[in-house]
Amino acid sequence: MIITCPACDTRYTLADSAVGPQGRKVRCAQCGHMWWQSPQDEAAFPPDAVTEFHPVPPPPGKTSSSKKTAPAKAPADLRARRRALVGWGSFLAVLLVIGAAGYLGRATVVRLWPPAALFYETVGLPVEPPGSGxxxxxxxxxxxxxxxxxxxxxxxxxxxxxxxxxxxxxxxxxxxxxxxxxxxxxxxxxxxxxxxxxxxxxxxxxxxxxxxxxxxxxxxxxxx
The missing domain is CATH 2.60.40 (Immunoglobulin-like)
Known part of the structure; x- marks a missing residue:
C-alpha cells in the first residue's frame, strides 16, 4: 500500500500487513510529522508501536511532490509575439508624437517647406500666414x-x-x-x-x- 504524509505530501510504500486492523501511529521521515494511519488490510504489528517510514525514491527525471519546481518558460513564439507587440507599440507612439508635432507646429513646417501648405489645406488644416491677426x-x-x-x-x-x-x-x-x-x-x-x-x-x-x-x-x- 502507499500512504501520504498529510503535512508535506511525501509518499511512502509499505507492505499491506504493516498496519493492523486497529490502525497504527506512523512518523514521516521527511518532516517528522506523526499521524494515525487507518488500516486497509490486517496488520502484522501491535497497534501501540510507532513505525517510521522513508520516502519512495522518485522516478528518474522527476522530483518529490514536496519540492518546488522551476516555473516553465513561455514558448519561444509567445516571447516573439510579445516583443513584436512592444515594438509596434513604440512605433505607434513615435507616429503619434510626429503627428502632434506636425499639427501643432504646421506653421513652422510650411515656413521651412512651403509645398506643405497644400497638404494641410487638403486635409482641412489650413495654415495661417505669419503675422495673421x-x-x-x-x-x-x-x-x-x-x-x-x-x-x-x-x-x-x-x-x-x-x-x-x-x-x-x-x-x-x-x-x-x-x-x-x-x-x-x-x-x-x-x-x-x-x-x-x-x-x-x-x-x-x-x-x-x-x-x-x-x-x-x-x-x-x-x-x-
Missing part, C-alpha cells in the same frame, strides 16, 4: 551716424487686431538700395513674444554700416 503700425526707419559711420535705425509697433492671444513672429528687415535692389536682410525679435487682443508689441534695431541703404522693407518672418 497682427498689424504693423508707427514703423519708421532713420539713418544716423555712430562713430563716424552711417547706421540704420528701424523701430515700430505690432498690434493684435484679432480676438485671441497671438504669438508675435520675428520680423524680417530687408535693406534696399538703388532701383530697390536688396542689399542685405536680418531679423528682429519683437517684445513681448505673445500679446492679447488689443495689446502692442514693440521692436527696435540699429544696424551699423548702412551706407547705400535708401529704403527698408519689413515683413513677418514667422520664425517663432
Amino acid at each position: 497682427l498689424q504693423l503700425q508707427n514703423v519708421r526707419s532713420e539713418q544716423k551716424t555712430e562713430d563716424g559711420k552711417a547706421a540704420l535705425l528701424v523701430e515700430g509697433q505690432i498690434v493684435n487686431v484679432s480676438e485671441t492671444m497671438r504669438t508675435v513672429p520675428a520680423l524680417r528687415v530687408t535693406a534696399l538700395g538703388a532701383d530697390r535692389q536688396p542689399l542685405r536682410n536680418w531679423t528682429v525679435e519683437p517684445v513681448p513674444p505673445q500679446i492679447l487682443p488689443g495689446e502692442i508689441a514693440t521692436f527696435r534695431d540699429v544696424q551699423a554700416d548702412a551706407a547705400g541703404v535708401l529704403e527698408v522693407m519689413i515683413t513677418f518672418d514667422g520664425g517663432r
Whole structure:
C-alpha cells in the first residue's frame, strides 16, 4: 500500500500487513510529522508501536511532490509575439508624437517647406500666414551716424487686431538700395513674444554700416 504524509505530501510504500486492523501511529521521515494511519488490510504489528517510514525514491527525471519546481518558460513564439507587440507599440507612439508635432507646429513646417501648405489645406488644416491677426503700425526707419559711420535705425509697433492671444513672429528687415535692389536682410525679435487682443508689441534695431541703404522693407518672418 502507499500512504501520504498529510503535512508535506511525501509518499511512502509499505507492505499491506504493516498496519493492523486497529490502525497504527506512523512518523514521516521527511518532516517528522506523526499521524494515525487507518488500516486497509490486517496488520502484522501491535497497534501501540510507532513505525517510521522513508520516502519512495522518485522516478528518474522527476522530483518529490514536496519540492518546488522551476516555473516553465513561455514558448519561444509567445516571447516573439510579445516583443513584436512592444515594438509596434513604440512605433505607434513615435507616429503619434510626429503627428502632434506636425499639427501643432504646421506653421513652422510650411515656413521651412512651403509645398506643405497644400497638404494641410487638403486635409482641412489650413495654415495661417505669419503675422495673421497682427498689424504693423508707427514703423519708421532713420539713418544716423555712430562713430563716424552711417547706421540704420528701424523701430515700430505690432498690434493684435484679432480676438485671441497671438504669438508675435520675428520680423524680417530687408535693406534696399538703388532701383530697390536688396542689399542685405536680418531679423528682429519683437517684445513681448505673445500679446492679447488689443495689446502692442514693440521692436527696435540699429544696424551699423548702412551706407547705400535708401529704403527698408519689413515683413513677418514667422520664425517663432
